[in-house]
Amino acid sequence: MAIILVLLLVLCFVCGRAYALELSDIPGMIDWSCLDLKVIGTCVGPFGIPGIVIMYWEPALLIETxxxxxxxxxxxxKPEFQNLTAQAVKNFAKSIAGSSILASSGSGSSKIEETNLQFNEAHVYAFPFGDEIMMSLGMTCPDKLPTGFFIKYLSELDSLEWRIGVTEVLNPKSMASAASGPACAAISGFMEDLCMGYWGATYPRRGFFTHQSQVVGSAAAAIRAVSIASALNVPGHVVLETTGFVPSFGNDKLQMIYPVVSGCIKIGQNPALWESGKLSANGKYLWVYWRRRICCVY
Incomplete structure (x- = not known):
């Protein structure tokens, strides 16, 4: 009986952790190997001071779907979210009442794609504790991201674009990106803003995405949200505050920290190499966006 009680307590603890995290949990979920600090050359600073060129990745954003x-x-x-999103959701419902909205990822309309069509809301935050983590390295680029709002982007506040794509469909990149979707794995190295490698098309940047994997769908939604929040061609979108940097999807990385803690992956990386065992029972995912930095220090 005592053993059963202990097992039940353990299961209750695991279940509770599976559905809620706190910001204070996040530093302990970081894969430090993602920093990957390297010296890649030499340089000259002001007044001829010799220096070295360093390259590393810093945790810049936290993204959940x-x-x-x-x-x-x-x-x-949760309380803040309820206040921010409740009215936005009501306003969106009123705006589409009586209309017929086609839910599509923009990549086609075959029966297979309809079967694999999924939808995610996405939230982009400034990474908490980023300054503290980078200071621990002792050698980083001198410029830092500007201090601002913690919450950068909430797709619920951007519902007309995130759900329908009122102006996204008019973006020339949407047509080019959707058309290249099936070939993204082959051409993404040349068109990183349009394609997410094996994951599919970047545009139109909406919450609907066609893929057989829920895990990949979440990762793709996270990248689309980062693109919007970083002020990359965002007419019509509602962004609370831009991220303060231009992402480089060909060089930056993602790390999943919920539902499981994993290592870093390249954006668009073949799912067969990283996706297994990461399916979320409740459909929620949390990612860290690692931004590549290269600079001269002296």
Missing amino acids: VKQPGDTIIGSL
């Missing part, structure tokens, strides 16, 4: 509007993985944010 959820299935229900206003939901979040981070328990302490």
Whole structure:
């Protein structure tokens, strides 16, 4: 009986952790190997001071995807989310009342694609504790991201674009990206803004995405949200505050920290190499966006 009670307590703890995180949990979920600090050359600083060129990746953003509007993985944010998104969801419902909206990822309309069509809400945050983590390295690029709002982008506040794509469909990149979708794995090295490698087309940047993997769908939604939040061709979108940098999807990396903690992956990387064992039981995912940095230090 005592053994059963212990097992039940352990299961309850695991279940509770599986559905809620706090910001204070995040530093312990970081894969430090993602930093990958290297010296890649020499340089000359002001007044001829000799220096070295370093390259590393810094945790710049935290991105979550959820299935229900206003939901979040981070328990302490739920009250704030309810206030921010409740009215936005109501306004969106009123705006489309009586209309027929086609839910499509923009990559086609075959029966297979309809079967694999999925939808995610996406939230982009400034990475908490980023300054503290980078200071621990002792050698980093001198410029830092500007201090601003913690919450950068909430797809619920951007519903007309994230769900329908009112102006996204008019973006010339949407047509080019959707058309290249089936060939993204082959051409993404040359068109990184249009394609996410094996994951599919970047545009139109909406929450609907066609892929057989829920895990990949979440990763793709995260990248689309980062693109919007970084002010890359965002007419019509609602962004609370830009990320403060231009992402390089061909060089930056993602790390999953929920539902499981994993190592870093390249954006668009073949799912066969990293996706196994990462399916979320509740459809929620949390990612760290690692930004590549190269600079001269002296």
